[in-house]
Amino acid sequence: MADEMTVHEAHGAEAVHRHEPPKSFIRKYIFSLDHKVIGVQYLTLALVAVFVGMVLSILMRMSLTWPDMDWPIIGTIKPDQYLSFLTIHGTMMVFFVLTTAPQGGFGNYFLPIQIGAEDMAFPVLNMLSFWVTLVGFVFLVASFFVYEGAPIGGWTAYPPLSAIPSAGPGQGAGMNLWIISIAIFCVGSLLGALNFITTLINMRARGMSLMRMPLTCWAWFTTAVLALLAFPVLLAAGVLLYLDRNAGTSFFVPAGLFIKDIVQPHSGGSPILWQHLFWFFGHPEVYIAILPGMGATSHILSTFARKPVFGYRAMVFAIFAIGLLGFFVWGHHMFISGMSPYSAMAFSILTLSIGVPSAVKTFNWLGTLWGAKIRFTTPMLFALGFVSLFVAGGITGLVLGQTGLDLPMHDTYFVLGHFHLVMGVAAIFGMFAGIYFWFPKMFGRMMSERLGRIHFWITFIGVYSIFIPMHIMGIVGMPRRYSRFAENGQQIYGFLESLHPLVLFVTVAAVITFFIQFLFLFNLLWSLFKGKKAGNNPWEATTLEWDTTSPPPHDNFAGVHPVVYRGAYEFAVPGAPNDYIMQTEPDPAGGSSSSEVTSGNGHDGHKH
């Protein structure tokens, strides 16, 4: 804590003081204390990780569609290789993309600016959280390069097989690296979460009361709370699993386990215990991935609908309700574990009740859009895409939340389609919306709208083409996690014969969607240097980040401390000269009409 104190000591005593950015390259861009640089570092890490994860998913599709093909360079993809791709794809995407980018990336960059702070509360802690996360990433990638390669147990690493190093290829050194990577990641996320919560509680600008914060800040805050309470549980579970593997304990291994003709020396453990601990973390993790996307979507929908967020308070409470309920539904991942029907019923009811706050959010998004003159910019398209995917994926959540339906569907492609739509692709669309929306602020240039639109439409149609057929495959009964369904051109499972065209279709859609992402990458790099210059507020938005220069100076507001006079989404206020009022804009002195426009109904001027 000493270091953070010295950071605060450095503040001068003048009324308006500037923080000069550090001069040396290393302090400025590598070991930077600036939350904006750290945010970009997180986003870059996520970009690398998402690329690795996507390549792995394409390799899996190739193996599923043409199981015996001898590919150039990589050769034939063997079943254990397929499973290691599956494991690292899941781990990479969930931890290093869906957790780092929305929270560590955008949250780091924009939370301090949106609440009017100069930086995070503890900049050194912030820097540490990124570098710790990066070490975790290196460990995970390293698991591919050790003896026998990456683990094959899936991102959930269910014991007892994950607890026995001899259980299969990759379950030795690779699995150890996997656990270490996850443990390090937990620590990094905890450091980040501490910082987010403290910053939001203590560093808000004058006038930035809680109910004036943009919904993005609420989402990042709730996400930080979830991370804070969920990651320590995963850390503890990881420690127990590591001890089981390397110190001979039996937390997760039952007596008399017979692996490769050898009875394992463990006894007295419970594999189900891991599932409880893992999913107690795992379910809140889903919301860690999706909540920031919800925040960004609310923010962007309001901005481009030129209307206030419909039901701001309800949105805040819905975020909280989703976060809170998320801690009581972990059992719905374990309906097939032999759980008592009474517990299953309780978990089922709690799970379905998450539909209520989710519906509140969806209807409020629709309410925000209702009757609006929408500006269809690229970020707006992606935000609308988020709503669409969230609904499409959420509906099947109601199906899988019921024990009776989950039992036959749990190990099929139906679940795959469900969670990829609702937590995977929806969260990714939230990120795309965020990057197209905030890119002008982060780098001072606009991204190309034309390329952005092409990117959106192909990605949007692409992801639906990938994941909707998976629901059908699931209903037919195609089991997930299987590396191949055919051998030597012969279907192993007769009843899946008819699905082959669909499998091929999904693979083609996946490959097209994969390649169109390079258009996004090109747009990103091209716009970085050649994009149209963005002013301070290209979208005519209201929140504090649009009040400063693009990109913001090192201390965010050039030594000025913003004062906030109003809520975050004051669009189309009757009597106002523009259709938006910045949060920092004081009311005109002695304005006569404004006293009639009291809280509520700001957009239609309805008089009480």
Add this chain to the structure above:
Amino acid sequence: MVTTVTSTERVKQKTRVGVGGTPPGRNGRNGKGPGGGGDGGKKRDGAQRFSPKPYRVTLWILIAAIFMMFAAMIAAYVNLSQGEKWPPLKTPRLLWLSTGLILASSLTFEAARRSLKAGSDKGYVRWLLPTLLFGLGFLASQVFAWRELVAQGVYLATNNHSSFFYLLTGAHAVHLVVGILALVYLLLRTRRRRAETNAELRRRAAAGVVSVYWHFMDGLWLLLFLLLFVWK
């Protein structure tokens, strides 16, 4: 009609009075007037005064996180204790000594904190030193308790109860080492007197934060002790 705009109320810009370390007045409910935000460690008017609030908030959040980790292990303990293969250990007698030592250290730490609050630097150091000694004594006592068990042939992997014993006491000891390092840091800071008020405030904040952490470690130990040897 649901409320769509949180507040378009007229807002009077208040003249800011020279407030010291106190946060700006919160005028009642949220969303009214420009005084609602927190100001954290930085004050905008002239002399910036150090505020201990961010450190205190962070500490409590950190405690919540550490507690969650132990809660997960305790849940695992409770879960597995219902299974077979659960011959509980005989309580090593040294653990009673450990418990006495850590309780005593909490008392002396509290005395130290009160002396500092009363402005007595001497009393502060006088109470901080025995706290450190008690803390180190606790760790030593734990190590000897482990050695006693090892001498009996009870190892980490002997049975589930012994696994949990080493795991929980070990995890607690690791967190206590952090507390001891913090104590050493506090003691080092007493070596040199600071004239500035900010440095003094910072020192007090550090003492306050470390003392809360220390009491938490104390309470956590009692919880683990009860769990491991009384509840069984």
